[in-house]
Structure formats: structure tokens, C-alpha cells
Amino acid sequence: MRRLAIALVHHPVLDRSGATVTSAVTNMDVHDLSRSARTYGATDFFVTTPIEAQRTLVETILGHWTHGSSAQRIPTRKDALEIVRVVPTLDAAIAALGGRDQVEVWVTAARTEAGKEALPDYTAARARLRGGDPRTVLVVFGTSWGLVPALVESADARLPPIQGVGSYNHLSVRAACAITLDRLVGER
Amino acid sequence: MRRLAIALVHHPVLDRSGATVTSAVTNMDVHDLSRSARTYGATDFFVTTPIEAQRTLVETILGHWTHGSSAQRIPTRKDALEIVRVVPTLDAAIAALGGRDQVEVWVTAARTEAGKEALPDYTAARARLRGGDPRTVLVVFGTSWGLVPALVESADARLPPIQGVGSYNHLSVRAACAITLDRLVGER
Numbered sequence: 196m197r198r199l200a201i202a203l204v205h206h207p208v209l210d211r212s213g214a215t216v217t218s219a220v221t222n223m224d225v226h227d228l229s230r231s232a233r234t235y236g237a238t239d240f241f242v243t244t245p246i247e248a249q250r251t252l253v254e255t256i257l258g259h260w261t262h263g264s265s266a267q268r269i270p271t272r273k274d275a276l277e278i279v280r281v282v283p284t285l286d287a288a289i290a291a292l293g294g295r296d297q298v299e300v301w302v303t304a305a306r307t308e309a310g311k312e313a314l315p316d317y318t319a320a321r322a323r324l325r326g327g328d329p330r331t332v333l334v335v336f337g338t339s340w341g342l343v344p345a346l347v348e349s350a351d352a353r354l355p356p357i358q359g360v361g362s363y364n365h366l367s368v369r370a371a372c373a374i375t376l377d378r379l380v381g382e383r
Numbered sequence: 384m385r386r387l388a389i390a391l392v393h394h395p396v397l398d399r400s401g402a403t404v405t406s407a408v409t410n411m412d413v414h415d416l417s418r419s420a421r422t423y424g425a426t427d428f429f430v431t432t433p434i435e436a437q438r439t440l441v442e443t444i445l446g447h448w449t450h451g452s453s454a455q456r457i458p459t460r461k462d463a464l465e466i467v468r469v470v471p472t473l474d475a476a477i478a479a480l481g482g483r484d485q486v487e488v489w490v491t492a493a494r495t496e497a498g499k500e501a502l503p504d505y506t507a508a509r510a511r512l513r514g515g516d517p518r519t520v521l522v523v524f525g526t527s528w529g530l531v532p533a534l535v536e537s538a539d540a541r542l543p544p545i546q547g548v549g550s551y552n553h554l555s556v557r558a559a560c561a562i563t564l565d566r567l568v569g570e571r
Contacts (some may be wrong), residue, residue, distance in 0.1 A: 196548075211457070224409055227555045234547035234554055268398070305446035315427045358570055360384075365459040366422055367415045369386040370561035373554065374569070382546055 196380070197324055199332040200239040201232050201372065202288045205249075209340040218338040220249045222256060227277040227369040228336075235376040241288035241333075242281050257281070261263055282290045285335065285346070292331050299330045300343055302350040303375060305357070305364055310344040313355045317378040320354055334379070336372050384568070385512055386519040389420050389560065390429040390476045393437075397528040406526040407438045410444060415557040417463040420558075423564040428523075429467050438469045439483035445469070473523065473534070478520045487518045487570040490521070490530055490538040491563060493552055501541045505566040508542055512567055522567070526562050 203224060206217035224244060232240040240254055257276050259265055266273040282288050285300075292298045301320075302311070314320050324332055335342065335350065347353060357374050358364060366374070391412060394405035413430060420428040430441055445464050447453055450566050454461040470476050473488075480486045487509075490499070512520055523530065523538065536542060545562050546552060554562070 223555075223557075227558055230553055230555055231558045232543075233551050233559075236548035238522060271551070274551060275553065293513075293566060339442065357422075359564075359566070360424035363421050363459070365418055365460060365463065367418055367557065369555065369557050370409075370415055370419045370422075373558035373561045374565045376547075377545070377565065378569075381562070381566075 196236070196326060197326070198235045199235075199324065199380070200241065200283060200288075200292060200331055200333045201228065201237050201376075202241040202243055202333055202335045203228055203341060203348070203368065204285055204335060204337050205244040207343040207346060209343055211340055213340075215343050216339060217269060218244060220253055221245055221338075224338070224369060225253060225256065225279060226272070226276070226290065228372050229279050231376050233275040233278060233371045235380040238278065238355060239292070240279050241291070242287055242346070243283065243285050245283050245322070250283065253279075253281045265330045289333065291331060297330055298333050299328065299352070300333050300336045300350040301352045301354055302347050303337070303354045304341055304347060305366070306341060311347050311350065311353045313353045316355055321379055323352075323382075334375065335370050338368055384387050384424065385514070385516060386463070387423075387425045387568070388427040388429065388480060388513065388519055388521045389425050389516045389564075390418065390431055390473060390478075390521055390523045391556065392415055392473055392523060392525050392534070394529060395531040395534060396525045397531055400530055401528075403531050404527060405433060408432055408441055409526075412557060413441060414460070414464070415443065416560050419466050419564050421463040421466060423568040426466065426563070427480070428467050429479070430467060431471065431473050431476055432469075432490040433471050435553060438471065441467075441469045477521065480521060485518055486521050486541070487516065488523060489542055490523045490535050491525070491541045491542050491559065492535060493531065493554070493559070494528055499535050499541045500537065500550040501543045504543055509567055511540075523564065524556050526556055
């Protein structure tokens with residue numbers, strides 16, 4: 196499998212009305228996505244927010260779990276949170292992985308009209324993840340109502356929306372990330 | 384597909400040391416599991432806790448989202464939380480689905496030594512969910528460090544543990560539920 200990383204973007208994302216906003220970092224997102232990433236072999240989980248105070252807060256929480264008393268108490272949480280990296284922008288995440296020509300950016304979107312044609316299905320995505328391309332695959336998740344169209348369009352590929360049964364597909368980002376990683380990496 | 388329901392058990396569950404405890408209800412579990420259940424066509428999501436004050440709290444939160452101002456503001460959350468039913472025990476959930484002879488209970492466990500042989504794989508579980516058995520399938524998730532052995536042993540079947548890559552599989556229950564439902568119901 197190619198090197199795999201994930202990113203959770205808090206800006207620029209859409210709000211309910213379609214406006215571009217910065218969402219607040221949710222503590223449980225950091226925990227859940229790091230545990231899912233660690234379970235499925237991702238090497239890095241980038242939490243991206245332009246708000247310096249929120250980056251500082253996340254770093255403090257990470258220190259508590261990776262070096263504080265909780266690191267001894269629940270070492271499996273330490274193992275997960277050690278792969279978290281806090282950065283101001285998605286570009287900074289890409290730079291940390293070696294720069295734009297070393298990274299293939301895959302975006303996720305629940306909306307089908309997201310402005311970039313999706314890969315045909317997860318079978319194709321799995322095959323691409325196991326191909327010979329030397330670039331790292333960075334799978335990008337949006338908070339709030341999702342990534343802004345410009346960010347979707349700038350990606351190299353878009354994963355298909357996750358469909359359940361019927362038209363309802365309002366999964367939490369914690370659930371969507373877990374399902375996406377299981378579909379890409381999990382046993383079949 | 385057979386009728387599908389899920390339950391999240393807060394007692395009796397194991398703590399880190401293996402003792403039997405009652406865990407606290409986590410607000411985000413109620414939201415995330417209801418959204419995943421609704422996405423994958425489950426008809427009911429039972430939140431089971433013996434603590435009356437916690438049941439009252441969950442009912443208050445549900446009222447806020449299904450009848451309060453938030454029901455107008457975010458109607459997709461209302462659609463999800465409408466399937467939540469708050470009950471004191473797993474037996475009460477089974478009774479609400481018609482009683483023990485109307486329900487096939489499937490437990491989940493991350494531990495491989497969980498005291499009941501698991502179904503061979505999710506392909507077998509998918510086939511069983513689509514079989515002709517008239518009973519409702521109730522998939523049971525544990526909080527904290529998982530369901531106590533007696534509860535696992537009393538079930539009709541156990542789903543295989545979710546394996547990622549390597550030995551780390553400390554998923555949150557929010558992630559595990561999402562992946563389980565996707566493996567059982569999601570498009571293949």
C-alpha cells in the first residue's frame with residue numbers, strides 16, 4: 196500500500212447556508228480520527244485550523260495524552276494521538292508530506308454535485324491506493340457542511356460519496372472517516 | 384433485508400481493569416450512532432442505561448432536536464434522532480422489538496477472545512441479514528471496554544472483530560458502529 200495520511204479541514208469549509216467559514220475544532224474528532232487512522236495504517240493525521248489559539252489547545256490536549264498522566268493510564272490513546280500533527284492550512288499539511296509533487300490529494304464529499312468527478316467506486320480507489328505511484332495519498336475530510344468547491348476542484352481525485360440505503364446520508368465526520376478508511380484499507 | 388435495529392449498552396460493560404461498571408451516556412454517541420443507523424436503514428437505536436437521570440437527560444436532548452428550535456434549524460438531525468429509544472436494559476430493548484423470540488441478538492466485540500465464536504466474516508453476516516428469518520436483527524454495541532462476557536454469551540451470534548492493518552484496533556464506538564453498519568448494509 197502507498198503511504199496514506201488524512202487531514203481534517205476546519206477552513207475553508209461551508210456552513211449550512213453555503214457561506215465559507217472556519218469551524219471550531221472538536222476534541223472528539225481529534226480522538227476518533229486518530230484512532231481510526233492508526234487502526235488503518237495511516238502515518239499522519241493533520242488537524243488543520245488557521246486559528247492559532249485552537250492549534251495551541253489541540254497541542255495541549257495532545258501533550259496530555261502523549262506525555263502526561265493519561266499516556267500511562269491509556270497507552271492505546273497515546274499510540275493513536277502520536278500521529279496527529281497540527282497545522283494552519285491544508286497546504287502546510289501537503290508541505291509536511293514533501294510538497295505538492297510528492298502528494299496525491301483525495302477529497303471526500305457527501306454531496307454528489309461537488310464540482311469534481313468522483314472515482315467510479317471504492318474498488319477503483321483501493322486499486323489506486325495499492326498502485327505503483329510513489330506519491331503519498333492524503334485523504335481530506337471537511338468539517339461543518341463540507342469542503343468549499345475550490346478546495347474540491349484543486350484535488351487530484353474525489354472519493355465517491357458514502358451511500359447507505361435511501362437518500363439520507365448525513366453521517367458525522369467521525370463516522371464518514373471510519374467508513375472511508377475501512378473501504379480503502381479494510382479486509383475484503 | 385430483515386428489520387435491523389441497534390443498541391448501545393452502558394451497563395453491564397467492562398472497565399479498563401475488567402470490572403463490571405455502568406458507563407456514562409456520551410451525547411455525541413447518541414448523535415453519531417443515530418445518524419449512522421438512519422443512513423443504513425436501521426429502524427431503531429436503543430440507548431440503554433439503568434440510570435434514570437441519564438435517561439431523562441437523553442430524552443431532554445432528544446426533545447430539543449426533534450421538537451425544539453433545532454428541529455427546524457437542522458431537520459436532518461431530527462430525522463436521525465427520531466429513531467432513538469431510551470430504555471433501562473437490553474432486555475427492555477428486546478421487549479420493545481416484540482420479545483426474545485422475535486429478535487436475533489448479534490453482539491460486537493473488539494476482543495477476539497470474547498467467549499463466543501464469531502461469524503466467519505462479514506460476507507456471512509450480510510447473507511444472514513438478507514436471509515428469510517422473520518426475526519429482527521438487533522446489533523449490540525458496548526461502551527467503555529466492551530460488553531461483559533455473560534452478555535456476549537447470551538447472544539445468538541457475534542460479529543467478527545473489525546481488523547485494520549496491524550494489531551491496533553482501538554476504534555471509538557462511534558467509528559466501530561459506522562464501519563459495522565457499512566459492512567453489513569453498505570453497497571458492495
